[in-house]
Amino acid sequence: MIPTIDHVAIDFAISSFCQAKCRSCARTNDETGDKEEWLVPKHMKLETFKNVIKNMKAPLVAIQFCGELGDPMMHPQIEEFIDVALNKLVENKIKRKLDDGLPRLVISTNGGLRDPDFYTRIGNKYNDNKISKQIVDINFGIDGMDHATNWLYREGVDWQRAMDNMTAWHKTNNHTTWWFLIFSWNWKQIPMAYEYATKNNIKIEFKFNNRDFGLISDQDKQEAYEILKNLGVDSE
C-alpha cells in the first residue's frame, strides 16, 4: 500500500543553460572554465511542465525553479512557467486552505540575467494578486559586495546587474532572498552584506561553500562563525 503524503514539492530544472562559469558547478570544467563537453544544454518543454501541473493529483505545495546545471532565467519562456506555477499554487492555497507560508514558488538565479525592467514588470504583475504575492520568492545568489569579489566564483555574472535586478524585484514588494555563499575570499564582507541587506529590508542567507574551490580554511571559518554570531545569527 502506498502511504498517504501530505505535501509534495518539486524542483523543476527548467534549463541547463547558463551564462556563468562557476568553477565548482558541475557544468563547468574546473581547469578551463568552459562548459563540460558531456553536457548538452537543454530547456524543459513548457508542455511537459504544463502537463505535470495540470494532471497531478499529489498534494503540491511548493515549486522551485533551480536545478543543477543551469539558471532558470535562461529559459526563453520563464515568464510562462511562472504564470502556470502561480496559478496552480494560488488555486491549491484557496482549495486546501494552506497556511504556514505554503504554498511557495521559489526561483533561484545568479541575478545577472535579464534587466531591472523585466523584474519590475513581473514583480508588479504578481504583486497585483494578494495571494500570489505571498507565494513567490526569488533567491539571488550574489557572493560579494563588489564585482571583482563576486566574479571570483560567479565568473561571467555582471555583479552590478545582479544587484540592480535584485533591488528592482524587491522594490515591487515581493519576497526576495539574497543568498551569500561564503568562500575563502569573501568572508570579511559578511558584515557589509548583512548591513546592506538589513538596511534595505532584504532577507539574507549566509551559507558556507563546502566544495574544494575557494574552500575557507578552518581558522577563517571560526572567525566567520564569530562574525555571524556577533551579528545575531543562530547556528543549528
Added chain:
Amino acid sequence: MSKCNIYCSQHTETDRDWEITPDGRVWPCCFYANAWDKRLTTDYNKFGETRLLLNDDIFWQLLQQEPDFNNLEIYSFDEIINHPIFHKHIYFEGWQSENPPTICVEECEIEIDTLTGNETTRAEKGKAWSHSLDGTPLLKDK
C-alpha cells in the same frame, strides 16, 4: 536491521520532494538528478554521484529493465512517484534494509560534524549556519 542511519530532508513520512531534469525525468533529489545529468561523462572519479548510481544494483537494474520508468513523456507524474522503487528502495523500507541505496548512504547517512560536534549529514552540512531574517527555511539554494 538497518545497516545505516539516514536522515533525508527531502523525503519524510508526510512530505516528499522531487526534482525533474530538463529532459522531463523525475528524480528523488538533486543527487540522483546530478548522477543522471552526468551519465555521459567518462570520468566517474570526478563525478561521484554517477559512480554511486552505477553501484546501486537495484536502481541500476531498473534503469536497464525499464529505462523510461521516470520519463514524463511516457508516464504521468503520479504514476512515476508511485513506482515501487520510490517506496521500496528509495524510502524508509530501503534505508532500513540490508541493501540501502548507495547515493542515500553517501549523502545522507548521519555523522558527527568535526567542528561543531553536532549530528549532520554530508548533504546537510552546507545548510547549517544559514540565516534568514524571518527564520523561514528555504527548499534549496543555488
